[in-house]
Amino acid sequence: MKFHGYFRSSSAYRCRIAFNLKGVTPDFVPVHLPSDAHTGADFAALNPQKLVPALELDGGAVLTQSLAIIEWLDETMPGPALLPQDAVARAQVRALAQLIACEVHPLQNLRVLKYLREEMAQPEEAVSAWLNRWLTDGLEACEGLLAGRSATPYAFGEEPGLADICIVPQVFSAQRFGVDISHLTRINAIYEHCQLNSAFAKAAPAQQPDFAA
Numbered sequence: 001m002k003f004h005g006y007f008r009s010s011s012a013y014r015c016r017i018a019f020n021l022k023g024v025t026p027d028f029v030p031v032h033l034p035s036d037a038h039t040g041a042d043f044a045a046l047n048p049q050k051l052v053p054a055l056e057l058d059g060g061a062v063l064t065q066s067l068a069i070i071e072w073l074d075e076t077m078p079g080p081a082l083l084p085q086d087a088v089a090r091a092q093v094r095a096l097a098q099l100i101a102c103e104v105h106p107l108q109n110l111r112v113l114k115y116l117r118e119e120m121a122q123p124e125e126a127v128s129a130w131l132n133r134w135l136t137d138g139l140e141a142c143e144g145l146l147a148g149r150s151a152t153p154y155a156f157g158e159e160p161g162l163a164d165i166c167i168v169p170q171v172f173s174a175q176r177f178g179v180d181i182s183h184l185t186r187i188n189a190i191y192e193h194c195q196l197n198s199a200f201a202k203a204a205p206a207q208q209p210d211f212a213a
């Protein structure tokens with residue numbers, strides 16, 4: 001298996017945590033987003049959407065979209081389940097994961113920020129205001145979704161799963177963009193607890209072979 005990703009990509013970060021939780025180690029192929037490696041013909045042949053990550057399976061199939069990759073992994077690999085057995089709990093976990101992956105993350109994506117900066121000629125303060133608005137709104141909504149639940153070590157229980165896999169990279173992004181989420185006590189507690197788990201710690205951007213400060 002070959003995993004095409006980039007150390008700072010939060011979608012790739014999600015997949016790395018899931019690989020580690022399942023004990024799967026695909027070969028890593030770095031795709032350097034700052035030099036637009038993802039928009040070239042080679043990568044576009046793998047993923048016509050020109051976004052990382054992409055996972056090339058041994059049989060030749062290519063999987064894209066981090067949540068689809070993680071669900072495929074969960075369905076086909078032994079190891080801890082990443083989604084709950086109970087259908088209601090499973091829908092709630094997926095809702096939190098999709099809130100992050102479909103509603104929050106796309107608004108901070110490189111191509112969107114580039115568009116704001118270059119085509120819309122927005123100054124850095126406007127880009128920061130944009131990031132602050134959408135990351136804060138989204139993570140506050142996550143905090144709200146978890147508010148009525150007991151304060152388990154991970155978002156939905158005693159074991160890590162898909163929700164934690166999405167929360168940790170999103171908190172990393174908030175830190176990276178300087179968005180203050182210190183008021184989100186539950187989200188921060190989950191993030192801190194996940195750092196103690198080596199599957200999460202080893203997946204951190206700074207631990208990746210293509211890391212650059």
Ligand SMILES: N[C@@H](CCC(=O)N[C@@H](CS)C(=O)NCC(=O)O)C(=O)O
Pocket residue numbers: 008009010011012033038050051052053064065066067101109110111112
């Ligand atoms: N929904 C996709 C998002 C993929 C995505 O947006 N990847 C980002 C990095 S996190 C990317 O390749 N961005 C390049 C760009 O915006 O030009 C997923 O979950 O895999």
